[in-house]
Amino acid sequence: MEKLKSFRHLNNNIDLVLNEENSIELLGAQGHIWNQIFNFINSMSLKCAIQLGIPDIVNNYRKPMTISQLVLALPINQKKSPCVYRLMRILIHSGFFALQKVEGGGEGEEEEGYVITDASKLLLKDNPMSVTPFLLSMLDPVMTKPWDFLSNWFQNDDPTPFDTANGMTFWDYGSHQPNLARFFNDAMASDARLVTSVVIEKCKWVFEGVESLVDVGGGTGTVATSIATNFPQIQCTVLDLPHVVADLQGGNNLNFVGGDMFVEVPTAEVVLLKWILHDWNDEESVKILKKCKEAIMKSKKKGGKVIIIDMKVENEKDEDDESYETQLFFDMLMMTLLTGKERNEKEWAKLFKDAGFSDYKITPILGLRSVIESLRPHMELNLQFHQLHVPKMCYSIGYFGYHQQLWKTHDDFSTQTCTPHKQKKKSSCVYRLIVNMEKLKSFRHLNNNIDLVLNEENSIELLRAQGHIWNQIFNFINSMSLKCAIQLGIPDIINNYGKPMTISQLKLALPINQKKSSCVYRLMRILTHSNFFALQKVEGREGEEEEEGYVITDASKLLLKDNPMSVTPFLLAMLDPVITKPWDFLSNWFQNDDPTPFDTANGMTFWDYGSHQPNLARFFNDAMASDARLVTSVVIEKCRWVFEGVESLVDVGGGTGTVATTIATSFPQIQCSVLDLPHVVADLQGANNLWILHDWNDEESVKILKKCKEAITKNNKKGGKVIIIDMKVENEKDEDDESYETQLFFDMLMMALVTGKERNEKEWAKLFKDAGFSDYKITPILGLRSLIEVYP
Numbered sequence: 001m002e003k004l005k006s007f008r009h010l011n012n013n014i015d016l017v018l019n020e021e022n023s024i025e026l027l028g029a030q031g032h033i034w035n036q037i038f039n040f041i042n043s044m045s046l047k048c049a050i051q052l053g054i055p056d057i058v059n060n061y062r063k064p065m066t067i068s069q070l071v072l073a074l075p076i077n078q079k080k081s082p083c084v085y086r087l088m089r090i091l092i093h094s095g096f097f098a099l100q101k102v103e104g105g106g107e108g109e110e111e112e113g114y115v116i117t118d119a120s121k122l123l124l125k126d127n128p129m130s131v132t133p134f135l136l137s138m139l140d141p142v143m144t145k146p147w148d149f150l151s152n153w154f155q156n157d158d159p160t161p162f163d164t165a166n167g168m169t170f171w172d173y174g175s176h177q178p179n180l181a182r183f184f185n186d187a188m189a190s191d192a193r194l195v196t197s198v199v200i201e202k203c204k205w206v207f208e209g210v211e212s213l214v215d216v217g218g219g220t221g222t223v224a225t226s227i228a229t230n231f232p233q234i235q236c237t238v239l240d241l242p243h244v245v246a247d248l249q250g251g252n253n254l255n256f257v258g259g260d261m262f263v264e265v266p267t268a269e270v271v272l273l274k275w276i277l278h279d280w281n282d283e284e285s286v287k288i289l290k291k292c293k294e295a296i297m298k299s300k301k302k303g304g305k306v307i308i309i310d311m312k313v314e315n316e317k318d319e320d321d322e323s324y325e326t327q328l329f330f331d332m333l334m335m336t337l338l339t340g341k342e343r344n345e346k347e348w349a350k351l352f353k354d355a356g357f358s359d360y361k362i363t364p365i366l367g368l369r370s371v372i373e374s375l376r377p378h379m380e381l382n383l384q385f386h387q388l389h390v391p392k393m394c395y396s397i398g399y400f401g402y403h404q405q406l407w408k409t410h411d412d413f414s415t416q417t418c419t420p421h422k423q424k425k426k427s428s429c430v431y432r433l434i435v436n437m438e439k440l441k442s443f444r445h446l447n448n449n450i451d452l453v454l455n456e457e458n459s460i461e462l463l464r465a466q467g468h469i470w471n472q473i474f475n476f477i478n479s480m481s482l483k484c485a486i487q488l489g490i491p492d493i494i495n496n497y498g499k500p501m502t503i504s505q506l507k508l509a510l511p512i513n514q515k516k517s518s519c520v521y522r523l524m525r526i527l528t529h530s531n532f533f534a535l536q537k538v539e540g541r542e543g544e545e546e547e548e549g550y551v552i553t554d555a556s557k558l559l560l561k562d563n564p565m566s567v568t569p570f571l572l573a574m575l576d577p578v579i580t581k582p583w584d585f586l587s588n589w590f591q592n593d594d595p596t597p598f599d600t601a602n603g604m605t606f607w608d609y610g611s612h613q614p615n616l617a618r619f620f621n622d623a624m625a626s627d628a629r630l631v632t633s634v635v636i637e638k639c640r641w642v643f644e645g646v647e648s649l650v651d652v653g654g655g656t657g658t659v660a661t662t663i664a665t666s667f668p669q670i671q672c673s674v675l676d677l678p679h680v681v682a683d684l685q686g687a688n689n690l691w692i693l694h695d696w697n698d699e700e701s702v703k704i705l706k707k708c709k710e711a712i713t714k715n716n717k718k719g720g721k722v723i724i725i726d727m728k729v730e731n732e733k734d735e736d737d738e739s740y741e742t743q744l745f746f747d748m749l750m751m752a753l754v755t756g757k758e759r760n761e762k763e764w765a766k767l768f769k770d771a772g773f774s775d776y777k778i779t780p781i782l783g784l785r786s787l788i789e790v791y792p
């Protein structure tokens, strides 16, 4: 009775938040949170497809490739072949493949086959502008690990979450891990090919009359090589970290320099900063810009400028705008891997002013990114700068004696690095490398390839495709940002405040290291974009500037700790590193003999793991219980008829009885029993567990259903039935339909964690038939899920 009372008490709470009118809204909120939690499945599905080589296989086939042809062509364990369709289905939904009629498919049924799309063209291995190296480096476990430490980092003293996860900076890690560095540099190079081609096609004027240019942080020289080739009159220099340029050789009008942009930028009339300043915070960026300005001033040429290729974040955009979302993803990425950020126009303007530039011009021609020219460095400021810093610069960095530590501690570089034996070549860190015509020729060849795929007409399309892939890669940032907000308690803090909470009030209320407070706004911005918070005007005193403050939304109501239907335990369970780890093994699993990717990652089944790890089991069971509360309430509110005239009911796999207790309370005439594993039922303090059929494959599900039929038949009562609460996957839906996407996420989740799947109506019907049932009725009343009645 004590247990029952506590559930009654719980039910009172439910009544407070759930009633006739808001149940649909609550189910909608639950679905939206699920979608956000599982956004990372988009990232991991695409990664798996790339690792299995699917885009190239489909493309090389040259005509629509049927599922059976694809399954045969894939390097997988054929036992896993039913899962290929499910992987392809989610990638069709996200625009990376399409289905087309197969011509002359013989007699009988018309068949459909997979083709690649504009977006997947940029995933092909041999495309010189391929986004694949970028995807593989960004979704490498080393790079995704820092996201598990986002909320810890908000509280600790580390410079970046990357440091918290990997114990060193991102750049240091690169110099220790040649493999990752190679991926990363390849990624930069393929992006550089695309961007430079567009810049050279569309913004020729940027380079008109220019005689010398230095590409600062120019990596392995893709951009500079292209410029040097297309504009033979421009003397091009690439400055990058010594280990990056170590093996590179220049050409006629191209040379490589190993050095540190915080120390000295080689003299040139134009300084190019492509994807550099977003890596660094404002203070660091001003330092870099000052070094650039100095280099320009030294060239003594009029009209010198810095050309920046970077994002300009829009201030306000439509909620569904993928480009804006991608910009916010990049901003969070810069926070997590590095100390940088993405800037809006106001923030760019401030940087330029602080670095002593007088003017700038932004040309938004590169999709998500812009060409930003900062013009005419201030003469006076520049002089002052010289007086302050020139003496400290009278040294150079020795190429061989170069130490990583140097640029990390650039604040006091003068004392750290002024070792006389390293002073070569006057006051310059420039090491001109031997001209190598072969190298230049190979780049020319590359440029020919680029011409093949890029031209006036398709550059915008290619940039859009690149943006779409980026968006997909970084979908996991939605999941991780929400997890971080929950771990920091943000929904409860804002809700408890009772009125709109300004950003400064929120910063003070949060349990964080105040050094990190400037990042709170960025976390809130992405969560506002995904609808978990909203901004409202703060009513202020007269004369005061109008301020805005954060409020919670319908979606975040279900994230509040004390809400008995809270989705928080589910979120914390599903985004626990143990549960997300299997996603790193998806493509391996397609090739090996393990029953699930969870087994590959953790060496045992999901259910076994739960019984060994009480913590995870608790999270998981809490998650099931809060869902059970919401769903049972809705069923009892909206589907009373389901229980009418029923005298006995068994909840199969009903755990410790969250659902059965509610039914027993609401329908005193029903004799309720719960069937579960002996240890679950014996220990009532333990787990609440709702087992549903999507956890099991078809064969297992038919076995379960046959046992259920036996139970009903033995009861000898007319009108007996099985009631199933599960998803019915829609067959076709709009691409933007969040509910459909969430159903596909769950299907992939069932593939990764257990042996189950989500079923469409045809698949359900087959199950029921195979288990010997004669009829069924589906009532889609539970948001993403349906109430399915099956009759013997």
Ligand SMILES: C[S@@+](CC[C@H](N)C(=O)[O-])C[C@H]1O[C@@H](n2cnc3c(N)ncnc32)[C@H](O)[C@@H]1O
Residues within 6 Å of the ligand: 171, 188, 189, 191, 192, 216, 217, 218, 219, 220, 239, 240, 241, 244, 259, 260, 261, 262, 273, 274, 275, 276, 279, 407
């Ligand atoms: C995001 S990548 C951009 C590469 C290239 N600009 C592009 O867009 O393709 C940043 C580059 O800055 C280089 N880098 C980092 N710290 C540096 C420093 N202190 N001095 C010079 N280069 C640095 C990295 O090695 C890397 O190549």
